[in-house]
Amino acid sequence: MAESEPPKSFLETLRISRGITQVQLAAATGISQAALSKVESGTVDFDEDRWATIAKELGVPVSAFTSANQPMEAALVFHRKRKSTPKTALNKIAADLALTRLRVESIVGSQKTSLRRHDLEDGYYTSGEIARKVRRELGLGDGPVPDLVAMLERAGVIVLRWPLESLQVDAIAAWPAKSGPVILVGEHVPAERQRFTMAHELGHAVLHDGEASDAQEREADDFAAEFLFPAKQVVKEWVANPSLEDLYPIKRKWGISLAALIRRGYDCNLLDDREYRGWNVKLSSTGMHRREPAPLPPENPKALRMAIAHAQATGITIELLAERAHMYPTEFAATFMEEIA
Ligand SMILES: [Zn+2]
Structure with missing residues (x-):
């Protein structure tokens, strides 16, 4: 939304x-x-x-x-969440995001994203077509996106793993007009869903400019699916009547969850209605939709940590960084440096 x-x-x-x-x-x-x-x-x-x-x-x-x-600074805000998420929780996290943007900017300076916006032109283009355009712009060719976090960071987007679990939110993203975008991804989200969530946010960023709607959610999902695993490749790599084990190597290669993979097979007419339903029953009855087999390794954001390390190497203290971020050093360290060994 x-x-x-x-x-x-x-x-x-x-x-x-x-x-x-x-x-x-x-x-x-x-x-x-x-x-x-x-x-x-x-x-x-x-x-x-x-x-x-x-x-x-x-x-x-x-x-x-x-x-x-x-x-x-005003910004477009998108979140991926459960419908039941209370409004006060969303306001709180939107405020947290706005502050985080300001703080990140005080660390990395104002940066602009190299991502270009694309208009669907009232249905003249599909979100799948735009996903292929964005892949081309990013020089991805036809292959898998090996590290989506690193790719976003190269494009000037700051990604942070964030405690969003209690808020029932998978991710929240801000795309300000003037400064760099920030995506907060829930720490609780497993790697495969995290990749899809980030690709979904990327879809919003390049396609949409406000006004929440269910249609936009579908467009962002369609964008994410095609961006992570283009239909042309799905058809090429699909195994006829696949077993669960047949899907593991495809999952690992393309970095996409089994649930999304099954959906991909269905959308590309490789599974019929009955087979698609059967797979979904299988995934949910075994708890696999929550904790999938063959888990993917997590992708770890690095840009902000590197910027902090770089600042320190040039003699800027944590106290000064914290002051610029309008925080006490203890909160600054707990917020932005926890993963630094
Ligand atoms: Zn969304």
């Missing part, structure tokens, strides 16, 4: 990302809700004492506000 994210102030974004309401913040700080509301909408500013009180409550250095309570 996609929605245009209206620009919010740093304070409002931070407050929502912490899961705190205006009423709660007013009660905790002794500052009236009316005053908070005015400051969040940018009509007035606080003095340093009030900012210090708020900074303490929200767990950030006061410089975060005194240097920059600027409006956040």
Whole structure:
């Protein structure tokens, strides 16, 4: 789903990302809700004492506000989630994403993606055709996409593994007009589904510019399927009446889940309705749709960690990086450096 994210102030974004309401913040700080509301909408500013009180409550250095309570840059936001995900949870994670974008930019500088946008021109092109165009632009030829995270990073997209499990969200992505895109992928998502999820987000990014709809979800899925495993290759590599074991090498080669592979076979008319249903029953009755056999190795984002390591090598301390990101060093390290050995 996609929605245009209206620009919010740093304070409002931070407050929502912490899961705190205006009423709660007013009660905790002794500052009236009316005053908070005015400051969040940018009509007035606080003095340093009030900012210090708020900074303490929200767990950030006061410089975060005194240097920059600027409006956040607007961006298109897409998420892949369960339909039942509560609105407040989505608002919280959208705020978390907006902050993360700002923080990432303070580390890597403002970068632009080399990905081009494509218009479906009201159905003149299919999303499958656009997927093939994007493959060509990225120089992928006809073969598998070996490391999708690395490919996205080369195209100027920051990918982060993020704790989204409790939010029932597989991924959330922001594609701002002016700065670099960021995709947060749920830590709980297994590698095969992670690849499809990222390809789905890539589909939104190149195809769509707002207004959530079920049609867009299908288009992003169709894009992802063709991007990861083009129909031409599916037909070439399919084994007649495949056993489960016959599918493992195809799964590994193309980096696609068995569930998506079965769907691919069906969409390419290699499985009929009955066979497709049979496969789905088999996958779900054995719990395989949740934990698939022949799991794929995880793809690990590296760009941000390398940027941090590079900054450190040039004498920039974690304290300074954290301050630029409007965070305390402990939160900065826990957020962006946990995987660094
Ligand atoms: Zn989507």
